[in-house]
Amino acid sequence: MNAALRLGTRRSALAMAQSQMVADAVAEASGRAVELVPIVSEGDVNRASLSQLGGRGVFANGLREALAADRCDFLVHSLKDLPTLQPDGLVIAATPPREDARDVVVTRDGTALSALPAGAKVGTGSPRRIAQALRHNPGVDIHDIRGNVDSRLARVRDGELDAVILAAAGIARLGGDLGGLSAEYLGLAEWPTAPGQGSLAVETRADIAPEILAALAALDDTATRVEITAERTILSVLDAGCHAPVATHASLTDGDLRLRAIVYALDGSHRIGIDRTVRLEPGYGGEPGSGNGANAADDGGPIARASRAGQEAARRLLERGAADLVPRESTT
Missing domain, CATH: 3.40.190.10 (Periplasmic binding protein-like II)
Structure with missing residues (x-):
């Protein structure tokens, strides 16, 4: 009998609840039991404000260290807390269907x-x-x-x-x-939220057993992956931290990706925004449960187009002066 898979998670009630949802889905996909492994992150013990902590991955680093040390087999993150720079040796195996982003x-x-x-x-x-x-x-x-x-x-x-x-x-x-x-x-048109808000990220080691990677990838939702790719690309190109005053929201409908992004002055006195719609490909609707998983970002299709849309949106924001409003974070 195969040993239980170990899911690393933060200890908060919310983290445990959303991790249990993923654990149940992975157990069904893999036919193996999944046990939760609670892990303490820096953000759980450091009580400084988020503005002081910045975008240093304070809610992810401890979990990723445990994953790299083989204390667990995969992790569940709130995607909005993840730095946009992916560590060597780790992959986002799945982004399950997104919850309400508001x-x-x-x-x-x-x-x-x-x-x-x-x-x-x-x-x-x-x-x-x-x-x-x-x-x-x-x-x-x-x-x-x-x-x-x-x-x-x-x-x-x-x-x-x-x-x-x-x-x-x-x-x-x-x-x-x-x-x-x-x-x-709050409506997303006027009040877009953090890049990736409402989404979960299932992360594992790049060298994990293929059957485990396949079970995790079965949870991937292509529409969610497309949307969060565009949102997080903007954050990455702006070189802003996870908790910078940057708001983005992307929505995919019948092959059209609408991307809304706003950069704010810290006191709210000024903002620079962009709202554009990009056609990804004819007839593409982002069917849920497509299971593209870790390979989705390399398929040259809608994911790559979403990334390019995010790059172009960020470029336009920078042309309009966004760099003067955004605290820069080289470790994003």
Whole structure:
């Protein structure tokens, strides 16, 4: 009987929940049991703000070290936390179908972010969300916070904060219960989110057994892979960190890739944006479950075209002055 596969994951409730979803799918695809291996990342123990930590892969490095040391067979990441530079010897074997990519403003009474009174306390640790919130409502008082979803919601429920801004995907993967609080879902046209938000990345060693790689690749969703490739290419070309004030969202419909990207000043006072649609290929719709996996980025087809679309979008942003707004991160 084959030994159980070992899935490395962060210890948070959200990480464990989304890792268990992947574990169940891999077990079905491989016919082998999958056990979770909780691992502590730098981002779990370093309580500095995300703006100070920057884009150094603080939520991924510890997991990747465990994978390279053969303490686990594969990892599950929230893709938005991954640096765009892929380490030697590791591959993204699959990007499962994407969850809701939107952000959510959670309040006690349902007041919209734009309607919050001057001085209202809004909690978020993301420089992107800080810039967006200040642009939508310059009068709010931003509180730079860290912590899991439950602890952030509790700070609103207890009156310490008037609102928090969270990822819709995280709320959904934890069951969607806000404990009596109200949610305002923010439209992606005006409020694009972090590159890769709502997506998971299943990462493994390049030399893993072929049958394991095949089982992981069976989870890959081509439409998701196309969209996140375009988004993350923009981040890479801009040389911005994972937590820079860069917002992107790509959506694939009937072969057309619509790509929206905005770079913000840290205080939200200025932004540079682009919105363009690229035809990938006639009749291409990005069928779910295509299982292209680790080879998808090399197929010269829609993935490569999505990468080129991202490069062109980033080039146009730079021509318009985006480099003056983006904190540079050579380790992205």
